[in-house]
Amino acid sequence: MNSSVLQTFLTRTSPPDLGPGPRTGTASVSEIDDALDGAGVRDNQKSLVRALLLLWNDHHDPAHTIVQDLETQDGSYIHAILHRREPDYFNAKYWFRRVGQHSCFPELAKRTAVILEEHNLTNLAKKLMPGGQWDSFAFVDACEAAASPSSPAHDTLRQIQQTEFEILLDYLGH
Numbered sequence: 001m002n003s004s005v006l007q008t009f010l011t012r013t014s015p016p017d018l019g020p021g022p023r024t025g026t027a028s029v030s031e032i033d034d035a036l037d038g039a040g041v042r043d044n045q046k047s048l049v050r051a052l053l054l055l056w057n058d059h060h061d062p063a064h065t066i067v068q069d070l071e072t073q074d075g076s077y078i079h080a081i082l083h084r085r086e087p088d089y090f091n092a093k094y095w096f097r098r099v100g101q102h103s104c105f106p107e108l109a110k111r112t113a114v115i116l117e118e119h120n121l122t123n124l125a126k127k128l129m130p131g132g133q134w135d136s137f138a139f140v141d142a143c144e145a146a147a148s149p150s151s152p153a154h155d156t157l158r159q160i161q162q163t164e165f166e167i168l169l170d171y172l173g174h
Contacts, residue, residue: 019085019086020086027057051066051070089143108167109132
């Protein structure tokens with residue numbers, strides 16, 4: 001997969017809000033589909049990558065249509081993120097229970113630790129990564145607590161969410 005082509009969709013706009021959006025400057029569904037056609041995404045991963053890019057670009061309904069029928073760990077992960085952003089925190093946790101321990105979590109914990117250290121948020125680090133392990137449920141709780149843009153942790157959590165998308169997109173491409 002030509003990951004760099006698809007990664008540009010994650011950098012051309014500001015990170016998605018912790019909620020549903022919409023933001024200005026996001027890619028259209030057709031732009032995403034055109035990029036996917038030329039990106040060399042494996043057929044077995046194409047729907048997952050498409051759902052992730054749709055979700056990043058605030059196209060919740062088409063992303064949900066895809067992931068609701070993908071009963072894999074990766075599909076459940078994207079489904080959980082979708083409901084976390086909706087926001088339907090209870091449902092997000094349901095899907096994270098289906099995810100279990102995902103292969104992306106160690107890298108997400110590592111990169112989140114750096115972000116939180118840069119922002120001097122050690123208490124949040126203890127909540128999100130007890131014992132150094134990523135806690136997706138704690139991240140859902142943190143997003144709920146910081147849903148208002150005036151919350152002190154709001155922008156940092158958006159940065160972590162962007163990192164989550166980047167790691168997952170890279171993972172799906174390998």
